[in-house]
Amino acid sequence: MSDISNPVVEAIEEEAQRRKPAKAVRPILRLMPFLVHYRGMLTLALVSLVLATLATLAIPMAGRRLIDNGFNRESAAFVDQYFIALVLVALVLGVASAARFFFVSWIGERVVADIRRAVYEHVLQLSPAFFEVTRTGEVLSRLTADTTLIKTVVGSSASIALRNIFLFFGAGAMMAATSPYLSSLVLLAIPAILLPLIVFGRWVRRLSRSAQDRLADTSAFGTESLNAIQIVQAFTHEPIDNERFGSTVESAFDTARSRILARAILTALIFFFGLSSVVGVLWVGANAVLAETMTGGELLEFILYAVFAASALAALSEIWGDIQMAAGATERLMELLDVEPEIAAPAQPQALPAPRGEIAFDNVTFAYPTRPHVSALHGFSLAVAPGETVALVGPSGAGKSTVFQLLLRFYDPQSGHVRLDGVDIRDAEPRDVRGRLAVVPQETVVFGTTVVENIRYGRPEASEDEVRAAARAARIDDFIMQLPDGYQTQVGERGVTLSGGQRQRIAIARAILRNAPVLLLDEATSALDAESETLVQQALEGLMADRTTLVIAHRLATVLKADRIVVMEEGRVVASGTHDELVRQGGLYARLARLQFAGDRDMLDENARANAGAAV
The missing domain is CATH 1.20.1560.10 (ABC transporter type 1, transmembrane domain)
Known part of the structure; x- marks a missing residue:
């Protein structure tokens, strides 16, 4: 980390x-x-x-x-x-x-x-x-x-x-x-010393906390405006922001001034009561020495012990x-x-059989903990054969990503069963289940380390040659070799030095390197340009050849080659089949396809007309 x-x-x-x-x-x-x-x-x-x-x-x-x-x-x-x-x-x-x-x-x-x-x-x-x-x-x-x-x-x-x-x-x-006599006098003086210290001490602590709050307000406002300096300048907001910052600074100063005043009063009380007590004890002790009821050495010894006791008590009050x-x-x-x-391995987890990549959702109903009354999946059933490529399509909120969440066992359904290779994943060790899955998420995660370590995240024990092979398969090896330190280049926090498409291809290389029997693709090419998308689609087709693959896609053009397309709406399966079958059936998929592909044709026609006009 x-x-x-x-x-x-x-x-x-x-x-x-x-x-x-x-x-x-x-x-x-x-x-x-x-x-x-x-x-x-x-x-x-x-x-x-x-x-x-x-x-x-x-x-x-x-x-x-x-x-x-x-x-x-x-x-x-x-x-x-x-x-x-x-x-x-x-x-x-x-x-x-x-x-x-x-x-x-x-x-x-x-x-x-x-x-x-x-x-x-x-x-x-x-x-x-x-x-x-x-x-x-x-x-x-x-x-x-x-x-x-x-x-x-x-x-x-x-x-x-x-x-x-x-x-x-x-x-x-x-x-x-x-x-014993002087000790009794000290005991009588302690309440008179501690009471004002406790009262004023609480006042100082309260003002100190308030001063911290005002300072935090100043820092927060300054950070926010400086991080958005282009917007501030673009909307000529400098005078207003400067005035607001000045107000927070003055508020912090006023609070700090009150704290300083309270601390000064507390210091005065500490010196007055402390030194007055010492002077009083010295006066009584000096009279005792003059009366020859105690020696000068005994008085010195008592005073030193009193100083030790007082300093110890003061230190204790400070660290309390x-x-x-x-x-x-x-x-x-x-x-x-x-x-x-909430997700834990059972006491005696069931071993998974040899990897086949068979997936089954049996009448699954699930609602997220923060939305217990809204079912993300309702009576959802889906069987995926080993090696089959199934695409999940449907509008936002249909439950497509929830299918991935349950298969990865990030959550358990309220009812129904999720099975991997015939075993209910609740009966298996979660790490064993996830070890058979490779994920390319829609929101790509790149860590603030080197390129090679980011790809190797898919399989930490992989060799350099295996990492490079995965990068070549993801069509990113050429780009990596152009970086200053090649595969050892630091990509910055969250991969800020890379483009969205480059980060996504690193995520794809990570999934390729994992070499798992089940592949989960959540809009895996959403951040790629047309040329890169074509190259990565070729890489993914080779990767998907011998694996069970679940694909989530909003762009229907990316799932036309799937063995089966499952149409979801409101957490249910409403249709299933190939692209041509679903178009002939009509319904939700046909409507989505008509909107998307008609839009693509309109865009192509418009570009053609623009190019023709430019040629004339």
């Missing part, structure tokens, strides 16, 4: 960031099955975390000893020992912190990679019915932005949270051990939003993993 361009990724991530976070963090527990695979790394990360916390908590104790023992000649050796000990503590802290960062980051990247693979693998197995009600962009957003949010938590925020939880409780315990966002992202990803494929 080709990489998504950066603007698309940024847009997807912005959309995910604007989603509401989860109200609870319980969904994160769904990550445990992915985490337990790496117990060794988790253990190493936990050990590193504990060592780093203990090393951090040892620093204030050393500071207390230094202050209380004083700085004089008699205690010089004592001071040296403590500074050496502090260097060793710094070494342990540095090594443990680095190890914690490495192990936790590795776990984060590994878990996210596993989740992405699991979700993508699962999504590939979901039936088209799922994509009728789910936007592809939503799935991509979950695969990219949501997994990135999870990586932030598992690989970073979770580590920070655990470290600060350990540090907060460790520092709190040491504060209580150092001075990230954890909630990650919980929401996990919930959305698990929703995808919980979706059961």
Whole structure:
């Protein structure tokens, strides 16, 4: 799968960031099955975390000893020992912190990679019915932005949270051990500090989200107008679009200004309440030192532990939003993993016999999931003998493409049976059924890779010679050899560097290479010019010679050589026979043939008259 361009990724991530976070963090527990695979790394990360916390908590104790023992000649050796000990503590802290960062980051990247693979693998197995009600962009957003949010938590925020939880409780315990009285004062001050932070913090988050929305509006409008720059200029719409863009920019600025003001007020409150609390504790502690109820070293030790506890609490409050966002992202990803494929292999699939290419639809009735009250096929029956070429014709909405959808088992009918080589395809493994079919769709799909890989998509194990043989059969080898890198030429995203006819011939070469016993052609020459259509029709005739072929065609001239033409209307078979038989019968086919072929004759007569006039 080709990489998504950066603007698309940024847009997807912005959309995910604007989603509401989860109200609870319980969904994160769904990550445990992915985490337990790496117990060794988790253990190493936990050990590193504990060592780093203990090393951090040892620093204030050393500071207390230094202050209380004083700085004089008699205690010089004592001071040296403590500074050496502090260097060793710094070494342990540095090594443990680095190890914690490495192990936790590795776990984060590994878990996210596993989740992405699991979700993508699962999504590939979901039936088209799922994509009728789910936007592809939503799935991509979950695969990219949501997994990135999870990586932030598992690989970073979770580590920070655990470290600060350990540090907060460790520092709190040491504060209580150092001075129970000062600890009680700190506990009384905590609500007064947290309440305004929570209130203003929510205000800042709300304004931040609003600022993101306004920025996204600006980006969306600018992208839309620039992508259609020729239309903008052709209709002299530049002043109006410029005014609209300016309005969205000013709206984004106004929202950002409100966010900046709120953040400034929040910062002022943090400094005021935080520093006031520290000053208050210092004042009480200084009086205790003067009263000789505690030493200067004990006061220093308490203050350092209080700073550790406060910084840990502040860090926890900051990452709480990230954890909630990650919980929401996990919930959305698990929703995808919980979706059961509507089309699945039976517990004990029936093996298909030797390939013959026999197809049978027996009284099939089917309605698409999004249109349950409208039958695309109703009592549809069709038997196709091995090697027979059958054309399906009829007006749009008659159910022709639905026949292909059911044969490929993208859907199951509500009633009736679809059989391939005598086996009901619901009793067989879907991959085995699809392995006997080669498809040339009307809407050609070309992937953003090389020409050879696009053709080889029909049979990944095919050799270079087999790929070239298929290209020659599709009458596209000469064109490919004129490309800068021949078969190794990159065709761009969705094949943008190729014309519609060239893309369609690549799709035909892909079907030729697949070499399946059943060939499905859905307007396989609709994007070709007259000369290319003649060449490809010759290639298709050779390909169809020993295969069962179903052809969907709106242009009746392309199906005149079919063994049988099946006329469909409103999901039913209304007539069947050769072209001449159906014309003699009258009805829908005769009317369609009269309209098309009469139009072709009128066009030919008009061209002849124009050429004659030009000659005169």
